[in-house]
Amino acid sequence: MRKLIFFVLILLILLTGYSFFNNAPHNVELGKSIYSIVEDVNNTEISINTLADFDWDKGFLYTPYSTQKGIDEQLGVHFKDPSNIDWRDDIYLLVFMKDDKVVQYAEVDRQGADFKLGEKEYLTPSDDVIFIERY
Template structure:
């Protein structure tokens, strides 16, 4: 999913992405964490045990996109900020029913 999402952001000239089209399994919700987000804050938001795999508290080059499955496991994707920016709507997270994000170019 990481390669596909970053490629879409970098090369596709559309204004939106249906994230659900890239997720090939049942999922419950997905979150986008911004640079400098602390691991403790991610745990609170996700509501489950989580070990930050990329050190977001020290990163300013990526956003971390985390997908939560029904069984509380997850997948994460590093979204390169140099390719473009994903902007979610007013909701703090995505669901299979509400999975469209906006793309803006740097």
Template sequence: MPKIKRLIFMVMLLLLTACVGEETIRNQTFEKAINSELKKAGTTEIRLKEHTDFPWDKAFVFTPYTSNEQIQEQLADNDIDSKLESSIEYLDGFNLIVFTNDGEVVQYAEVSRKYGDLKVKENNGFTPEHDEVPVQLHNS
């Protein structure tokens, strides 16, 4: 009987390992930090690197109603739907920031537009060396 229990345990462990893959993480800590910055009067830009504690080499900001196809094209990632659980295509309450590392999506954040908007003229992406995202605060 102990061999059967051990076999069942090994099969369950194997199945669990197969189900847990590398997944993209929505970074709610980053979201809170950016929202705190946007609450401050006089904020004109957000420095992404100051609020990240994970490796990234490129960050992209997407505005409301950006389609999944546009995001997929910008990131050159055909499997973006399985990595981002965002509804930015249909909603206007947030901006989406997607972080990549070596061409792979690693984390993303939905930054509320309640206090201000992230302004992006061209979405060529931001790097840790050039991480200043312009901000337009809303009048309170």
């Protein structure tokens, strides 16, 4: 009986820890703010740091059809993508990290546009511009 209780407790701790460390909040407000910037066809850039109301040190932009494996490899940690971007072409995914942990993510509606980081691999608070390319 003790072994069973011990096993159940360990299993609960593992499952709780996994879901706690794996679920970053979906920042819906950031997605809406970006949407309103892209909605104005005169805008060609998005400055993320002016919109983000949380602490972050790296921001990664994932294109439609990005794979879970590719996301995990670039982040260096497992992030269970709740948007299922690997099957979608209507959004981009922004994933923000602080101290090598995913802290927030946002879904960015395409709205007839593609988004680019230029030559950089990821965003930082001091280099936070996403370029809008209309099609």
